[in-house]
Amino acid sequence: MRYTTLLAGIIGxxxxxxxxxxxxxxxxxxxxxxxxxxxxxxxxxxKISGHADQVCDYVVIIKDEAEKLTLRRKGxxxxxxxxxxxxxxxxxxxxxxxxxxxxxxxxxxxKSEQEQYDIGYAALFHEVHVEGVPQSxxxxxxxxxxxxxxxxxxYREKFNAIKVEKEGSGSRYLFDMHWPYQAVPGVYTAxxxxxxxxxxxxxxxxxxxxEKVGLLKKITQLAFEKPALYGIISIxxxxxxxxxxxxxxxxxxxx
Amino acid sequence: MHLYLPIALTSVNILLIVxxxxxxxxxxxxxxxxxxxxxxxxxxxxxxxxxxxxxTDANQIVAASSSGTIxxxxxxxxxxxMGLLLLIGGFxxxxxxxxxxxxxxxxxxANFLIKITYVIMLGLVGGFMFIESLxxxxxxxxxxxxxxxxxxxxxxxxxxxxxxRALIGALPFQIYFEKSGVSHSVIVPIALGMLVGxxxxxxxxxxxxxxxxxxxxxxxxxxxxxxxxSLFQIMFTCTEVTFLQAYANxxxxxxxxxxxxxxxxxxxxxxxxxxRRLKGDQLKILLAIIVLAVTVKMxxxxxxxxxxxxxxxxxx
Numbered sequence: 001m002r003y004t005t006l007l008a009g010i011i012g013x014x015x016x017x018x019x020x021x022x023x024x025x026x027x028x029x030x031x032x033x034x035x036x037x038x039x040x041x042x043x044x045x046x047k048i049s050g051h052a053d054q055v056c057d058y059v060v061i062i063k064d065e066a067e068k069l070t071l072r073r074k075g076x077x078x079x080x081x082x083x084x085x086x087x088x089x090x091x092x093x094x095x096x097x098x099x100x101x102x103x104x105x106x107x108x109x110x111k112s113e114q115e116q117y118d119i120g121y122a123a124l125f126h127e128v129h130v131e132g133v134p135q136s137x138x139x140x141x142x143x144x145x146x147x148x149x150x151x152x153x154x155y156r157e158k159f160n161a162i163k164v165e166k167e168g169s170g171s172r173y174l175f176d177m178h179w180p181y182q183a184v185p186g187v188y189t190a191x192x193x194x195x196x197x198x199x200x201x202x203x204x205x206x207x208x209x210x211e212k213v214g215l216l217k218k219i220t221q222l223a224f225e226k227p228a229l230y231g232i233i234s235i236x237x238x239x240x241x242x243x244x245x246x247x248x249x250x251x252x253x254x255x
Numbered sequence: 256m257h258l259y260l261p262i263a264l265t266s267v268n269i270l271l272i273v274x275x276x277x278x279x280x281x282x283x284x285x286x287x288x289x290x291x292x293x294x295x296x297x298x299x300x301x302x303x304x305x306x307x308x309x310x311t312d313a314n315q316i317v318a319a320s321s322s323g324t325i326x327x328x329x330x331x332x333x334x335x336x337m338g339l340l341l342l343i344g345g346f347x348x349x350x351x352x353x354x355x356x357x358x359x360x361x362x363x364x365a366n367f368l369i370k371i372t373y374v375i376m377l378g379l380v381g382g383f384m385f386i387e388s389l390x391x392x393x394x395x396x397x398x399x400x401x402x403x404x405x406x407x408x409x410x411x412x413x414x415x416x417x418x419x420r421a422l423i424g425a426l427p428f429q430i431y432f433e434k435s436g437v438s439h440s441v442i443v444p445i446a447l448g449m450l451v452g453x454x455x456x457x458x459x460x461x462x463x464x465x466x467x468x469x470x471x472x473x474x475x476x477x478x479x480x481x482x483x484x485s486l487f488q489i490m491f492t493c494t495e496v497t498f499l500q501a502y503a504n505x506x507x508x509x510x511x512x513x514x515x516x517x518x519x520x521x522x523x524x525x526x527x528x529x530x531r532r533l534k535g536d537q538l539k540i541l542l543a544i545i546v547l548a549v550t551v552k553m554x555x556x557x558x559x560x561x562x563x564x565x566x567x568x569x570x571x
Contacts, residue, residue, distance in 0.1 A: 042257040042266045074564045077367050081557045084366060088565065141565075148565040152302070181259065181266040182302065212261065219261045223505050231501030234509050235494050238318035238516055242490075245520035246325030 024054045024170075024202035028192045033206055035179060036213040043181040048190060052202055053170040057108040057195040058162050059101040059119055060175070062208070064188045066092030071148070073132065073141075088132040090145055096183050097124060097155045100175060102162040110198040117193060117200055121146060121157055153180035185210045262508035263307045269514060271301070276315065276518025283519065284323040284526020286542045287485030288463035289316045289493065292549055294515075303511065304567050310500035311508045311515070313493045316461070318516035319523045320490040326527035327483030334434035334480050338487040340441060341448035341466070345492060348452020356457045373458045374553050380468045381546030387472075388539035395536065435476040435484075447473055463489055464546060471539070478535030486523075 028050035035044045048060055068091040075085035101108070105120045114123040125142045133141050149155035162175040173192070187209055194202040212220055223230045257266045275297055279290035291312050298308035327333050359369070426440035447469050455462030463485055470481040501507040530538060 037259055039258055040256070041259040070568065071565045072568050074561055074566070081367070081371070082559070082561055083370055083557060084566075087568070144564045148563050151563055181257075184264045216259060216261045219509060223262055223501070223507070223509070227502045227505055228498075230509070231498040231507065234314050234501055234507050234512060235317055235497050237509075238314055238497070238512065239321050239494075241513075241516050242318040242321030242323075242520050242523075243325060245524060246322045249322075249521075249524040250325065250329050 024052045024056060024194045024196070026050065026052045026192055026194045026202040026204040028190070028204035028206050030190050030206045030208055033208050035208065035210045037185060037211065037216060038213055039216060041181060044179040046177050046179045046208075047174070048177070048192070049172070049174040050192060050204060051167055051170055051172040052194040054194070054196060054201065055166060055169075055171045056201060057102055058164060058173045059099065059105065059109070059193045059195060060162065060190060061119060061193070062096060062098040062100075062188055062190045063094040064096050064186055066094045069093050069095075071145075086132060088130065088141060090142075091129050091131070093124075093128055093145070095154060095186070096188060097121075097149070098177075099157045100161040100177070101159050102164045102173070104159045108195050108198070109200070113198065113200055117203075119193065121155075153182050179208075179210075183210060185212050258510065258514065260303075260307075260508050260511045262506065263303045263311070263511055265302050265304075267301060267303075267511070267514070272511065272514040273518040276319075276515035277522040278518070279515075280319045280322070280519030280522020281526040281529075282522075282545070283316070283319045283486065283489075284326060284523035284528075285482070285530045286463075286526075286538065286545070287323075287467055287482035287489075288542075289320065289461040289489045290463075290519075291316065291461045292464065298511075303508075304506075306504060306506045306568070307508050307511070310497070310504065310506035311511045313461075313496040313500060314507050314509070314512040315515035315519055316493040317490060317497055318512075319519035320486045320493060322520040323486040323523035323527055324483065324490055326524050327479075327486060330479070330483070330527065330531060331434070332479045332483030333487050334432055334476065334484045335487065336430070337432050337435055337444055337470075337474070337476065338484045340444040341451075341470075341484075342488050342491055344445040344448025344450075345452040345455075345462070345466075345488065346495070347445075348449035348454075349456045349492070350452075351449070352453040352456025355453060359457070369458055370557070373460075374550060374557070376454075377464065377546055377553070378550040380464070381543050381550055384468060384471075384539055384543035385547060388536045388543060391536045392540065395534075432476075435474070435480050437475050439474065444474060461489065461492065467542065478538050479530070482530060482538070 028048065031047045031049075032044065052058075068089060070087050070089045072084045073086050073088040074082055077083055077085060099105070099120055105114060109119060111122075114120050115126055118124050128142070130138050130141055146155055161177075162173050165172045165174075187207060189205055189207055191203055191205040193200050211217075222233075256269045258269050259266045275294065279294045282288060282290050282293070289312075291309070294312045294315075295305075295308050298312065299305050303311070324333060356369075360366075424440075426442050428441040429438055430441060431438045448466075451462050451465045451469055454465055466485050466488065467481055470476045470485065471478060476484070497507055533541075
C-alpha cells in the first residue's frame with residue numbers, strides 16, 4: 001500500500017515536471033450572460049473578456065449541445081431542373097457554433113489539439129456522420145451545411161477577432177460580438193482556450209442563457225400547451241380584424 | 256423597428272411585414288386569390304422557417320379574405336350558393352388529395368412530376384387567360400358603347416357548346432345561380448371544387464389560382480362575382496388550415512399574422528375599390544400577367560442553381 005502511494009507520488013511529480021505543459025490560470029467573463037427575449041429583441045451585444053497568467057494566444061468557442069439535424073437537399077433532376085431531391089442528416093452538430101481567435105487557427109494550434117478540443121470547423125466536422133448522400137460527396141455537403149448555417153448567422157469562424165494585451169507576466173483578452181437574433185432560446189456555452197506553442201494550456205467556460213420572457217413566453221406556452229385554443233384565438237382575431245376593417249371601410253364608402 | 260416572433264423564433268422589421276401584407280392583400284381584393292404563392296416564399300426569404308411561413312400565411316389570409324369578402328358582398332359580388340357548393344367539393348377533394356399524394360410519393364420521383372405539372376398548368380392557364388382577355392378587350396374596343404360586350408367577355412363564348420355542354424345540361428339537380436346568372440347541376444360545382452381541392456392538396460398550394468379560372472371558364476361566372484366568391488371560399492379553407500396547423504404542428508405565429516393582417520385587411524379593401532373601377536377583362540388580363548410572371552419566376556428558380564442547396568423541411 002505504502003509502495004503504491006509512493007509510486008503514484010513519483011509519477012505525479014514526473015508528470016508535473018516533464019508533463020506536456022505547465023497549465024495556465026485563465027479567467028473569463030461574458031457580459032451579459034443572460035439574454036432575455038422580449039418583443040423588441042433584435043439580438044444583443046456581448047462582451048467576452050478575461051486574462052491568463054501567461055502570455056498566450058486565445059480562441060473562444062460558443063456552441064450549444066450537438067444534435068441530429070435533417071435538412072432538405074436540392075439537386076439537379078433530368079440534368080436541367082434544380083429541386084428538392086431528398087433529405088440529408090448531419091449528426092452530431094450544434095445549432096450554434098462560433099469560433100473567434102486572435103490569429104488564424106492553423107498558425108497557433110496543432111491539428112491534433114484542434115481535433116481534441118473541437119476547435120474550428122475542420123475539427124467539428126471530423127466526427128460528424130452525414131447520411132443520405134454517397135460518402136464520396138461528404139466533403140461537398142459539409143461545405144454546403146456550413147454555408148447554410150453561416151447564412152443564418154449561426155455558424156461563424158472569425159480569426160483576428162480577439163484583442164490581446166500584455167499584462168504583467170500574463171495577458172488580457174477582450175472582444176465584442178453581436179449575438180444573432182437567429183439563435184433560438186436555449187443554453188449556450190462560451191469556452192476560452194489559452195494557447196501556447198501549439199498546445200491548449202488552459203480553459204475557462206461560462207454559460208449564456210437565452211430565454212423568452214413576459215408575453216412572448218406566455219404566447220409560446222399557449223401555442224404548445226393549448227393548441228386548439230391558440231388556433232381558435234388566431235382565427236377569431238383574424239376574422240374580427242378582417243370584418244372590422246371591412247365595416248370601417250364600408251361605412252366610409254357610404255358617406 | 257423590429258419585433259420578435261414567438262413561434263418563428265426570429266426578429267422581423269415591422270414596416271417590411273406590414274408592407275408585404277398590404278401588397279398581397281391588394282392582390283387578394285383585386286383578383287380573389289389568397290396570395291400564398293407570393294407571400295410564403297417572401298416570408299421564407301426574410302428568414303421565417305418554411306412550416307411557420309405557410310401556416311401563418313393561412314392565418315392572415317383568413318383576415319384578408321374576410322375583409323375582401325365584406326367589400327365584395329357590399330358590391331353584390333359574392334355568390335354564396337355557388338361558393339358553398341364549391342366548398343363542399345373543395346373540402347372533400349382536399350382530403351382525397353392528401354391520400355393521393357402519399358401514393359404518388361411512394362411511387363417515387365413524385366416531387367419532380369408535381370412541380371413540372373404545376374408550372375405547365377400555371378403557364379397554360381395564364382397564357383389562355385391572357386389571349387382570351389386580350390381578344391375580348393379588342394372586341395369590346397371595336398364595339399365601343401356596347402356594355403353587353405364587356406359582360407360577354409367574362410363569358411369566354413366557347414365556339415362549340417355542342418355535346419359536352421348538352422351532357423352537362425342533362426345532369427340532374429339543375430339550379431339557377433342568380434348572382435352569377437348561370438344555371439348548373441349541383442354536381443358540376445361540387446365536382447369542380449373537388450378537382451381543385453385535389454390538385455391544391457397535391458401541389459401544396461391554396462388553390463385560388465386554379466379556382467378563379469375554373470369559375471371563370473368552366474362555370475362561366477362573371478369576373479367580378481368570381482373574385483368575391485373566391486374570397487368567400489378562401490376564408491373557409493384558410494380557417495381550416497390555420498386550425499389544423501396550430502393544433503397539429505404548432506406552426507402558426509400569431510404575432511406575425513397580426514403584423515401581416517394589419518396590411519392585408521386594408522390592402523384587400525383597396526383592391527376591391529380598384530377592382531370596381533376596372534372591367535372584367537382588364538382584371539383578367541392583369542391576373543393573367545401575374546400568373547405568367549409567377550410561371551417565369553418558377554421556371555427560372557428551377558433552372559438556375561440556387562445559392563444554398565440545403566433548407567429546413569416544410570413549406571411549399
